[in-house]
Amino acid sequence: MTDFVELWVYLASTPLFGLTATIVVYVLAQAFYARMQHAPWANPTLWSILLIATGLLVTGVAYPTYFSGAQFIHFLLGPAVVAMAWPIWLRRHDLRRHGLSFLVAALVGGAAAAGSAVALAWAMDLPSNVWLSLVPKSITAPVAMGVAEKIGGIPALAAVFAVLTGLVGALSGRYLFDAMGLGFDRAGWVARGFALGTAAHGIGAARANQVNADAGAFAGLALGLQVILGSLLLPLIWRWLG
Amino acid sequence: MKPLQGIAWLLALQTAGELLARAFALPFPGPVIGLLLLLLALRSSTVQGCVGAAADFLLAHLSLLFVPVGVGVMTHLGLLAAFGGRVAAVIILSTWVGLWVTAWTLRRLLRVPPEAP
Numbered sequence: 001m002t003d004f005v006e007l008w009v010y011l012a013s014t015p016l017f018g019l020t021a022t023i024v025v026y027v028l029a030q031a032f033y034a035r036m037q038h039a040p041w042a043n044p045t046l047w048s049i050l051l052i053a054t055g056l057l058v059t060g061v062a063y064p065t066y067f068s069g070a071q072f073i074h075f076l077l078g079p080a081v082v083a084m085a086w087p088i089w090l091r092r093h094d095l096r097r098h099g100l101s102f103l104v105a106a107l108v109g110g111a112a113a114a115g116s117a118v119a120l121a122w123a124m125d126l127p128s129n130v131w132l133s134l135v136p137k138s139i140t141a142p143v144a145m146g147v148a149e150k151i152g153g154i155p156a157l158a159a160v161f162a163v164l165t166g167l168v169g170a171l172s173g174r175y176l177f178d179a180m181g182l183g184f185d186r187a188g189w190v191a192r193g194f195a196l197g198t199a200a201h202g203i204g205a206a207r208a209n210q211v212n213a214d215a216g217a218f219a220g221l222a223l224g225l226q227v228i229l230g231s232l233l234l235p236l237i238w239r240w241l242g
Numbered sequence: 243m244k245p246l247q248g249i250a251w252l253l254a255l256q257t258a259g260e261l262l263a264r265a266f267a268l269p270f271p272g273p274v275i276g277l278l279l280l281l282l283a284l285r286s287s288t289v290q291g292c293v294g295a296a297a298d299f300l301l302a303h304l305s306l307l308f309v310p311v312g313v314g315v316m317t318h319l320g321l322l323a324a325f326g327g328r329v330a331a332v333i334i335l336s337t338w339v340g341l342w343v344t345a346w347t348l349r350r351l352l353r354v355p356p357e358a359p
Contacts (some may be wrong), residue, residue: 018310026306045305049312056316063317070310077307079252079300081273082259085280086297089290101351108347113340117332124328130321134332138340141311146271156314157321161333163312168337176341187352191345199340206305220301222344227274235269 012061018069025051038210040171045163045203077142080202084227087220095221102194106225109198113138114234133157135238137165139230140201140223147231151238162201169200170207189214197222248296251289255279 011017029044029051036042056066067074088095095102114135121131133153136144141162148158173196182188193215196204205223209216258279260272268275283289300307315322322329 022309023306026309043305045308045312048306048309049315052309052313053316056313063314066313067310070313073307074310076300077311078256078273078276079249079296080304080307081271082252082256082276082280083293083297083300085277085284086293087301089281089284098352101348104351105344105348109340109344112343113336116339117336120332120335121328124332126325126328126332130325130329131332134329134336137333138337141308143271143274145311150269156311157318159311160315160318161329163308163315164330164333165337166308168334169341172334172338173341176338177345180342180345182345182349187349190352191348194348195341195345198344199337202304203308205301209302224277227277231270231274239269 012059013065015069015072018066019072020069021052021055021066022048022070022073040174040207043167043170043207046167046171049163081140081142081227084220084224087217088224091217091221102221102225105194106198106222106229109195110138110226110230113199128152129154130157134161136230136234137161138199138201139227143227143231147234150235163203166200166203169196169204173200173204173207186214190218193217193219194222198226201226244292245295245299247292248294251280251283251293252276252296255283
C-alpha cells in the first residue's frame with residue numbers, strides 16, 4: 001500500500017500526469033458525448049473539467065502541479081487563435097458579398113453580450129475586479145485573459161467565465177434558437193452558427209461544428225471576427241471611458 | 243510533412259505577432275496579430291497548401307484546449323461561493339442576450355442566405 005502511495009505521489013508530481021489526465025479524460029468524455037448522440041448536456045468540455053477538478057480535489061493534487069503538464073495543451077490555444085484566420089479565409093467569398101451584414105451582426109451581438117454582462121453585474125452589485133473579468137467573456141479564453149489583464153480584471157477568472165459562457169451557449173443555444181423561431185434551413189443554420197461563434201466563442205463553435213457543417217463554418221467565421229473585433233475594440237473603449 | 247509545415251507557419255506568425263505587440267506596445271494580444279498576419283499570408287498558395295490541415299486539426303479539437311484553464315475554476319471556489327449565484331445569473335442571461343441579438347440581427351440583414359460552399 002505504501003508503495004502505491006509513493007508511486008502515486010511520484011506520478012502526480014510529473015508533468016506527464018497533467019497531460020495524460022487531460023487527454024485521456026477528454027477522449028472518454030468525447031466518446032460518451034458521441035454515445036449520447038451529442039446531447040447538449042453531455043458536453044465533453046464541461047464533463048472533462050468537472051471530472052478532472054473533482055479528481056484533483058479528492059486526491060489533493062494542487063492545480064499548479066496539474067497545470068505543469070496540462071500547459072502543453074493550454075499552449076496550443078495561441079496557434080489555434082492564429083489558425084482562426086483559416087475559416088475566415090475559406091468564407092472570403094461570402095464575406096465579400098455579405099461582409100457588412102456579418103460585420104454589423106458581429107459588432108451588435110458582441111456589444112450586446114459584453115454590455116448586458118456589465119449592466120447585469122452592475123445591477124447585482126458585483127465587485128469591480130469580478131465584473132471587469134466578465135467584460136471579455138464572449139471572446140475565446142486566451143484572448144479574454146489578455147483583454148481582462150489590460151482592463152483591470154483577473155485573467156484566470158476571465159478564462160473561467162469565458163469557458164462558462166461557451167458552455168451556456170453550447171448547452172442552451174438550441175432551445176433559444178428554436179424559441180425565437182429560427183428554422184433548420186440553410187439561413188437558419190447560418191444564423192445559429194454565427195450567433196454561437198459570436199456569443200459563445202470556441203466552445204459554441206465546436207458545438208455548431210458537431211451539429212451542422214454550415215453552422216460550423218459560420219461559427220468559425222464569427223469566432224475569428226469576434227476575436228479580432230473584441231480584442232481591438234474593448235481595450236480602446238475602456239481607455240476612452242477611463 | 244504538410245501538417246508540420248502548417249504548425250511551423252502558425253507558430254512563426256504567432257511569434258511575429260507577439261514581437262510586434264511588444265515592440266510597439268500594441269493594446270491587443272499577440273495571437274490576434276498573428277491571425278491578421280495569417281489572413282495576409284493566405285494570399286500565397288504555398289501557405290494555403292500547408293496551413294489548412296494544421297488549422298482544421300487545431301480547430302476541430304478546440305474544446306479540448308479549454309480544459310486546462312477551465313479546471314482552474316477549482317482555485318476560485320471561495321470567490322465563486324461568495325458571488326457564484328450572481329455571476330452565474332450574469333453569465334447565463336448575457337450569453338442569451340448575445341445569442342439572441344446576433345441571430346436576430348443577422349436574420350434581418352441576410353435576406354438572401356449565402357450560397358452552399
